[in-house]
Amino acid sequence: MVIRRGGSLEGGIASSEITPKDAFLNRRSFIYGAAALGTGAVLLDQVPGLFHPKAVHADQKLETVPSKYTVPDVQTPFSKATTYNNFYEFGTDKSDPARNAHTLHTRPWTVQVAGLVKKPQTIDVDTMMKYRPLESRVYRHRCVEAWSMVIPWDGYSLSEFIGWAQPLPSAKYVQFISDDKSSDMPDKPSALDWPYSEGLRMDEAMNPLCLLAFGCYGEVLPNQNGAPVRVVSPWKYGFKNGKSIVKIVFTDKQPKTSWNESAPDEYGFYSNVNPSVDHPRWSQAHERRIDSSAFPKTIPTLPFNGYADQVAGMYSGMDLKKNY
Numbered sequence: 001m002v003i004r005r006g007g008s009l010e011g012g013i014a015s016s017e018i019t020p021k022d023a024f025l026n027r028r029s030f031i032y033g034a035a036a037l038g039t040g041a042v043l044l045d046q047v048p049g050l051f052h053p054k055a056v057h058a059d060q061k062l063e064t065v066p067s068k069y070t071v072p073d074v075q076t077p078f079s080k081a082t083t084y085n086n087f088y089e090f091g092t093d094k095s096d097p098a099r100n101a102h103t104l105h106t107r108p109w110t111v112q113v114a115g116l117v118k119k120p121q122t123i124d125v126d127t128m129m130k131y132r133p134l135e136s137r138v139y140r141h142r143c144v145e146a147w148s149m150v151i152p153w154d155g156y157s158l159s160e161f162i163g164w165a166q167p168l169p170s171a172k173y174v175q176f177i178s179d180d181k182s183s184d185m186p187d188k189p190s191a192l193d194w195p196y197s198e199g200l201r202m203d204e205a206m207n208p209l210c211l212l213a214f215g216c217y218g219e220v221l222p223n224q225n226g227a228p229v230r231v232v233s234p235w236k237y238g239f240k241n242g243k244s245i246v247k248i249v250f251t252d253k254q255p256k257t258s259w260n261e262s263a264p265d266e267y268g269f270y271s272n273v274n275p276s277v278d279h280p281r282w283s284q285a286h287e288r289r290i291d292s293s294a295f296p297k298t299i300p301t302l303p304f305n306g307y308a309d310q311v312a313g314m315y316s317g318m319d320l321k322k323n324y
């Protein structure tokens with residue numbers, strides 16, 4: 001099924017546009033199939049053609065338009081981007097989210113817009129998804145653990161959504177709160193305080209590079225990648241990009257963020273990709289680029305993940321060693 005784009009957030013959506021519940025149930029049975037394969041799926045998939053990656057995802061096509069915010073790097077295969085994930089709500093191993101995230105119910109889904117806004121309200125994710133054309137943007141993704149991927153995300157600039165939300169002039173930060181329903185995520189580890197929370201300074205959130213993503217690889221986001229809606233700020237370490245967002249809060253104070261709260265010396269609020277500021281336990285100078293090869297190459301990490309031209313100006317005058 002093709003999800004149509006366009007329309008406005010204010011407008012309602014016709015029932016014909018809503019994916020029938022049973023289509024979602026069908027999709028879940030695909031995902032259960034993958035679960036049975038477990039970790040083996042990852043290994044098998046390294047032999048091209050042996051394992052069909054469609055088994056682990058929503059398989060729901062999106063209509064997208066090209067974007068000027070696309071990097072020319074070779075893309076990480078879909079099968080790896082959807083089976084090697086961090087989504088701690090579903091377990092701490094990289095293979096856990098693809099196996100466990102089928103329990104997340106992604107419809108109906110609403111996002112609450114709260115805090116310092118003209119009109120606090122709750123919006124349906126399907127309405128949100130149709131607010132602007134979904135651009136296909138190929139972004140570099142650099143995890144703080146020194147691996148990276150190149151992923152085509154489908155979404156529109158977060159700034160568009162913020163424009164719709166109408167924050168008050170006093171709003172200086174945006175906080176993104178992820179879902180934490182125990183019914184859908186029964187085995188959340190105690191490694192972090194839930195719900196997962198992340199945040200950006202308002203100018204960072206308004207930077208056109210900062211994406212609100214509803215899909216990847218031209219399809220609805222697989223649950224393990226943060227369905228139905230997530231943030232992607234490609235010049236920052238991956239953990240800044242909250243998945244499965246249920247609440248967006250505008251604040252005048254720097255919001256609490258999960259990794260910063262759990263280990264403030266290791267994970268700063270800014271977390272801009274910076275090869276010259278090491279993590280206390282490892283170097284950030286290089287990254288393992290996960291591509292189609294069975295033996296990923298190690299490549300130098302670029303300041304701001306290669307997006308310095310577009311974002312460095314936001315930090316002029318700031319000591320990036322202190323504001324890591």
Ligand SMILES: Nc1nc2c(c(=O)[nH]1)N[C@H]1C(S)=C(S)[C@@H](COP(=O)(O)O)O[C@H]1N2
Nearest residue numbers: 085086087088143178196225238239241243
């Ligand atoms: N809710 C939530 N969001 C999250 C995480 C998480 O554990 N929970 N992990 C983060 C980390 S560390 C990374 S690297 C990216 C991974 O996104 P991907 O699996 O789509 O590559 O999601 C980020 N967003």
Ligand SMILES: [Mo]
Nearest residue numbers: 143144238239
């Ligand atoms: Mo990460």
